[in-house]
Amino acid sequence: MKTKFSLVLFIALFLATVGYAQNPIIQTYYTADPAPMVYDGTVYLYTSHDEDSTVNNFFTMYDWRCYSSTDMVNWTDHGAVASLKSFAWLDKTNGAWAPQCIERNGKFYLYVPIHGEGVSVLVADSPTGPFTDPLGKRLIETDHIWQDIDPTVYVDDDGQAYLYWGNPKLWYVKLNEDMISYDHSIGQNGVVSTEMNTEAFGSHNGRDGKPGPSYTEGPWFYKRNNLYYMVYAAAGIPEYIAYSTSISPEGPWSYKGFVMERAPHLAFTNHSGIIDFKGNSYFFYHSQELSGGEGFKRSTCVEQFEYNPNGTIPVIKPTKEGVTTSVENLNPFKRVEAETIAWSEGLKTKSDEKVGVYVSNIDNNDFIKIRSVDLGKGAKKFAANVATAKSGSIEIRIDEKDGELLGVLSVTGTGGEQNWKTLSTKIKEAKGVHDVYLVFKGEDKDLFNFDWWQLK
Ligand code: FUB
Numbered sequence: 380m381k382t383k384f385s386l387v388l389f390i391a392l393f394l395a396t397v398g399y400a401q402n403p404i405i406q407t408y409y410t411a412d413p414a415p416m417v418y419d420g421t422v423y424l425y426t427s428h429d430e431d432s433t434v435n436n437f438f439t440m441y442d443w444r445c446y447s448s449t450d451m452v453n454w455t456d457h458g459a460v461a462s463l464k465s466f467a468w469l470d471k472t473n474g475a476w477a478p479q480c481i482e483r484n485g486k487f488y489l490y491v492p493i494h495g496e497g498v499s500v501l502v503a504d505s506p507t508g509p510f511t512d513p514l515g516k517r518l519i520e521t522d523h524i525w526q527d528i529d530p531t532v533y534v535d536d537d538g539q540a541y542l543y544w545g546n547p548k549l550w551y552v553k554l555n556e557d558m559i560s561y562d563h564s565i566g567q568n569g570v571v572s573t574e575m576n577t578e579a580f581g582s583h584n585g586r587d588g589k590p591g592p593s594y595t596e597g598p599w600f601y602k603r604n605n606l607y608y609m610v611y612a613a614a615g616i617p618e619y620i621a622y623s624t625s626i627s628p629e630g631p632w633s634y635k636g637f638v639m640e641r642a643p644h645l646a647f648t649n650h651s652g653i654i655d656f657k658g659n660s661y662f663f664y665h666s667q668e669l670s671g672g673e674g675f676k677r678s679t680c681v682e683q684f685e686y687n688p689n690g691t692i693p694v695i696k697p698t699k700e701g702v703t704t705s706v707e708n709l710n711p712f713k714r715v716e717a718e719t720i721a722w723s724e725g726l727k728t729k730s731d732e733k734v735g736v737y738v739s740n741i742d743n744n745d746f747i748k749i750r751s752v753d754l755g756k757g758a759k760k761f762a763a764n765v766a767t768a769k770s771g772s773i774e775i776r777i778d779e780k781d782g783e784l785l786g787v788l789s790v791t792g793t794g795g796e797q798n799w800k801t802l803s804t805k806i807k808e809a810k811g812v813h814d815v816y817l818v819f820k821g822e823d824k825d826l827f828n829f830d831w832w833q834l835k
Pocket of ligand 1: 411412427438476477528529596597612648649650
């Protein structure tokens with residue numbers, strides 16, 4: 380009884396602050412193990428995916444999802460871009476753990492661990508897939524495949540690519556230029572074992588509080604201003620995030636301290652990804668806040684931070700506010716995918732062959748918030764592509780969920796749930812930059828599906 384009351388109180392407090400929240404950045408699915416990639420002016424965020432129903436009280440993870448943003452506050456859902464089914468040779472139905480994607484020579488390489496099956500790679504011509512298996516087998520061959528998880532990849536300035544991974548040890552290979560094979564002349568059959576000592580990986584407390592280096596899993600490897608960084612989950616369980624640096628991509632590593640400490644709303648795991656984007660630095664991680672504290676239902680969060688002048692990383696606090704300033708405004712006079720979301724409640728996304736990803740599971744009072752929308756001198760019309768066999772409406776509001784009402788689009792039977800039609804309505808003109816709220820109304824469940832919207 381007490382537990383139930385605490386959970387209700389927890390959710391009430393959480394919802395009370397939602398107006399200001401940006402974290403977690405995805406609310407339609409549980410998304411863990413964030414791996415951001417900057418490509419062509421856009422951040423592509425690859426995540427693992429904790430299913431809504433946890434099986435056998437363990438990680439329940441079947442696919443990898445992708446989201447993108449050009450402003451760091453609105454995220455467009457590209458759906459599940461790869462899954463365990465991408466590997467014809469695999470007979471496992473669970474274990475799609477922490478991925479990372481990188482671009483090289485116009486191809487996109489998605490490195491994925493499959494729990495108990497080691498590290499594999501998928502390739503695509505676009506950052507959002509379709510990803511296919513170029514090898515027909517796993518990429519990394521070792522005699523410790525249960526420990527071969529959490530790949531992280533970086534191509535150095537001289538063209539040499541490195542793939543690091545591992546729990547509780549850290550291994551690496553030097554990838555060949557094709558990115559799907561590696562140099563077998565080094566280490567053990569090409570696999571080099573990193574020296575795991577406390578000078579390299581800290582001695583605050585080791586794995587599970589035992590003495591020893593604190594490195595546990597989830598490495599994130601990159602170079603910045605000629606310094607190589609290894610950021611990782613440490614001292615599980617629960618994990619904090621720590622980091623080490625080196626002047627060489629192959630170490631030796633030197634322990635530098637905490638990046639994110641443990642906190643009650645963080646999960647028993649944590650997993651980082653770091654990027655520089657449009658002049659700012661961002662730290663991605665996951666929390667268990669959205670699920671009300673379930674460690675197998677985690678969600679991706681982001682914080683903006685600044686490196687210290689000497690290149691060290693400050694201790695970063697997990698916040699609800701997350702990224703407070705968008706790096707650019709959103710243009711609503713171009714088609715905006717409905718699944719471009721800063722915050723939403725009650726919604727899911729699905730995809731079909733006609734329109735790709737769309738917003739679904741729309742019930743009365745569910746809503747989408749889109750941040751930093753530049754309404755310019757004001758718009759006269761709101762148009763939306765929708766599909767439904769029922770009826771409902773979309774209220775177009777600004778600044779708050781119950782903020783100024785600009786107009787209401789009535790969404791009536793378009794002839795079926797996949798029968799898409801563009802409907803429009805006149806709206807009141809509002810000028811300048813605002814957060815836009817699309818609030819859904821109607822008496823039924825699953826009122827309609829929503830593909831895109833645009834102002835005119
Ligand atoms: O998400 C499954 C596993 O949990 C990841 O591979 C680890 O990094 C930890 O986050």
